Amino acid sequence: MNGRSRILVIEDEPAMLRGLKDAFAAKGFETIVAAEGETGLHLACSAHPDLIVLDIMLPNVNGYEICRAVRAANLQMPIVMLTAKGQEADIILGLNLGADDYITKPFRIGELLARVNAHLRRTKASAHDIFHFGDYELHWSSHKLFRHGAEIELTAKEFRLLEYFASRTGCALSRNEILDAVWGNSIIVTPRSVDRCVTTLRAKIESDPRLPIYIQTIRDIGYRFEIGQDGVP
Amino acid sequence: MNGRSRILVIEDEPAMLRGLKDAFAAKGFETIVAAEGETGLHLACSAHPDLIVLDIMLPNVNGYEICRAVRAANLQMPIVMLTAKGQEADIILGLNLGADDYITKPFRIGELLARVNAHLRRTKASAHDIFHFGDYELHWSSHKLFRHGAEIELTAKEFRLLEYFASRTGCALSRNEILDAVWGNSIIVTPRSVDRCVTTLRAKIESDPRLPIYIQTIRDIGYRFEIGQDGVP
DNA sequence: CAATTGGGTAACAATTCGGTAACATCAGTT
DNA sequence: AACTGATGTTACCGAATTGTTACCCAATTG
Numbered sequence: 001m002n003g004r005s006r007i008l009v010i011e012d013e014p015a016m017l018r019g020l021k022d023a024f025a026a027k028g029f030e031t032i033v034a035a036e037g038e039t040g041l042h043l044a045c046s047a048h049p050d051l052i053v054l055d056i057m058l059p060n061v062n063g064y065e066i067c068r069a070v071r072a073a074n075l076q077m078p079i080v081m082l083t084a085k086g087q088e089a090d091i092i093l094g095l096n097l098g099a100d101d102y103i104t105k106p107f108r109i110g111e112l113l114a115r116v117n118a119h120l121r122r123t124k125a126s127a128h129d130i131f132h133f134g135d136y137e138l139h140w141s142s143h144k145l146f147r148h149g150a151e152i153e154l155t156a157k158e159f160r161l162l163e164y165f166a167s168r169t170g171c172a173l174s175r176n177e178i179l180d181a182v183w184g185n186s187i188i189v190t191p192r193s194v195d196r197c198v199t200t201l202r203a204k205i206e207s208d209p210r211l212p213i214y215i216q217t218i219r220d221i222g223y224r225f226e227i228g229q230d231g232v233p
Numbered sequence: 234m235n236g237r238s239r240i241l242v243i244e245d246e247p248a249m250l251r252g253l254k255d256a257f258a259a260k261g262f263e264t265i266v267a268a269e270g271e272t273g274l275h276l277a278c279s280a281h282p283d284l285i286v287l288d289i290m291l292p293n294v295n296g297y298e299i300c301r302a303v304r305a306a307n308l309q310m311p312i313v314m315l316t317a318k319g320q321e322a323d324i325i326l327g328l329n330l331g332a333d334d335y336i337t338k339p340f341r342i343g344e345l346l347a348r349v350n351a352h353l354r355r356t357k358a359s360a361h362d363i364f365h366f367g368d369y370e371l372h373w374s375s376h377k378l379f380r381h382g383a384e385i386e387l388t389a390k391e392f393r394l395l396e397y398f399a400s401r402t403g404c405a406l407s408r409n410e411i412l413d414a415v416w417g418n419s420i421i422v423t424p425r426s427v428d429r430c431v432t433t434l435r436a437k438i439e440s441d442p443r444l445p446i447y448i449q450t451i452r453d454i455g456y457r458f459e460i461g462q463d464g465v466p
Numbered sequence: 467c468a469a470t471t472g473g474g475t476a477a478c479a480a481t482t483c484g485g486t487a488a489c490a491t492c493a494g495t496t
Numbered sequence: 497a498a499c500t501g502a503t504g505t506t507a508c509c510g511a512a513t514t515g516t517t518a519c520c521c522a523a524t525t526g
Contacts, residue, residue, distance in 0.1 A: 076358070088341045095347040100355065101334070102348075108321045114328040122333065122355065155502060172376035192484090198501095198504055199486060210487090217377055219483065219512075220389030388513060425473090426515055432475060433514095442474090452472065452523075 004140045004167075005120055006030045008049035010066065011082070012058050020053065023109050028129030028141040037061030044070050048059035051079060051120060053112075056083035056094070064097055070144045071098035078119035082107070130164050134214060134228030136205065138166055145205075158181070161194075165215065165225030174222040198223060239263040241282035243273035243299065244315070245291050245315055253286065256342045270294030277303050282310060286345075289316040291328070297330055298410055304331035311352035315340070315457050364399045367447060367461030369438065378438075390415070391434045398448065398458035407455040431456060 007024050011017045012035050024031045032047055034040035037058045044052060044066075056063030067079055079099040081092070082149055086104040094102045101115055130177070131138040137146045143159060145152045154162065164181050165173075175191035202209040216224045240262050244250045250266060257264045265280055267273035277285060277299075285303070289296030300312055311333040314325070319337035320399045327335045336349055364371040370379045376383045376392060387395065397405075397414050408424035415430075416422055435442040449457050 078355075088343050091344050092347040095351045098354075100351055110321050111324050114325040118328045118333055121331075122359075157503065170375045172374065189504065190506090190507085195484065196486080196504070199484095217484070218389075223378060224375060327486070358524070422515065423517095425517090427516070428473065429475080432473095435474095 004028055004030050005165075006032060006051040008032050008034065008040065008043055008047065008052045008061070010034045010037070010052065011055040011056065012036060013055070016055075018050070019109070023113060028139075029111060037063075037066050041066050041069055044075060044077075045073060051077055051116060052079045052125060054079055054081050054099070056081060056090075058084060064093065066172070067094065067097045067099050079125060080112070080119065082112075132227075133166065133169075136225075138162065147205075152204055154201070156205065157197055158204070161197050161201055162205075165223075169225055169227060172218050172221050172224050178222065193224075202222060208212070237261055237263050238283040239278065239280070240284050240286060240349070241265050241267065241273065241276055242286045243267045243270070243291065243296070244286070244288040245269060246288075249288075252342070253345075256346060257288075260346055270296075270299055274299050274302055276404065277308060277310075278306060283356065284310055284349060285312045286349070287312055287314050287332070289314060289318060290322075297327065300327065300330045300332050301367060313345070313349060313352065315345075325419075365460075366399065366402075371395065380438075385437055387434070387437065391428055391437070393432050396433055402458055402460055405451050405454050411455065427455075436459045 007029050009020050009024075011015065011020065011029060011033070014035075017033060017035065021031045021033060032043055032049060034043050037060050040054070041061070043049070054063045054066060055090055058066075063081060063083065067081070071081065079098065080101045080103060081094045081099045082103050082105065084105045091102045103112060103115065129139065129141050131140065135147055136152075139146070140163070145154055145159070145162065160182050161178070164178065175194045178194050179185075179189065179191060183193070198215055199209070202212055202215055205214060206212045213228055214225060216226060218224055235414060240257050241424045242250065242253050242257070242264060244253065244266070244294065245268050246262040248266075250268065254264050254266060265276055265282060267276050270293050274294070275286070276282070285300060287296045288439070291299075296314060296316070300314070303312065307402065309368045312331065313336060314327045315336050315338065317338045333352055336345060336348065357386060362372065362374050364373070368380055372379070373396070378387055378392070378395070392410070393415050408427045411427050412418075412424060416426070431448055435445055435448055439445045446461050449459060451457055
């Protein structure tokens, strides 16, 4: 899994679907779509999206049932319901079934994006197309890293490693976890390769690699990526 | 810690305030109120509410600034904004400042309650990641220990030992049990190694290691970990 | 009250772990 | 084929952690 957030959109109306897809793509999200309930439920389980945007009026299985099924499967990602049904009873029903937000059509795309970001911020999956840390900017969609506007060239592995770190800011990560995520679980390499890559990445982003600010070593555990300055919401 | 949730309502209009207070009380929430920004901010810091309902139009300090200040103070509770300003730009501003939800007046009280519940449900679920004892916070995912916001550095063994103690709070634990759980049953070390590790851990978390509050010795048996005072929310 | 036992801990020793230099490999390019 | 740059592996070193031992004190027991 690379760093950008993956949104699953379950919506049957083609025009709406395209609009959502474009809007999410423009903000650097990866979108996967399902035009029908069964497929959506299946994707929710198999594709591990970071958030689900769910229309309620769907052919066959309706949105409420999908919501209930997702929660019953113990999946924890935020669910944003999207619908023309604006009756209070519907809203309360949706939220009580495990949805996190309920937006009534017609809605404003900017508001939807802001709400999606707010939920992702809590989940910590990542929020925007540009990820800020210290005085760096990591651009997901263009795959570039900048410092004070100047690009810092990273190799493919270094970039994927940094992406992964960024997507899991603050977490203690074992070498094996990192290997699975960045190298892929099919490739077999020594856990020490992680150290090697961390060294080169540190050389590029840490002002003093001996006293790293961003990529911290946790002896006996692995590494932890941290944002330089103040608190992380 | 698992009692009723405490809601801080920051709202200057008396009628609205009473309505909210009654509605929350009817659902079994504990409500604390502030009719003015400064007070509200102060209560947010000192009273540790589980959620904040925040009006934007307030005399003196407005809701946006309170929201920003709360997040700047690194307080993590959900914030639900409540306001007559329904312009998309206002909503996006609020959400980007760290609010979790934005409801426009006039609103339906049932919807507000459902949304508040949805946010609390999520917070409770993720609070799983933090273990509180005395005035310490043990963060599982980041492998860190804090006291009053200051990090206390632990070695890997110390951390694992503390984790184990925390997971079996209140139980009498023999040295062999501890060895199996923390060292792993394949490794062979003297049971005295446990004592050694307990000593260093005490040195870091007990204010007086001679009179330990958290890690107590049970002569002839082993140790027992206890939470200091009451659970501090 | 003396003897015994168990735990605290200082001091030392052994071990483990991570950083990194040096080398190897591999793919793409000239 | 030689070159280049990226990436993986190995080996070595220094530092931090961890285990052992020994000694002492406190509690328990006879």
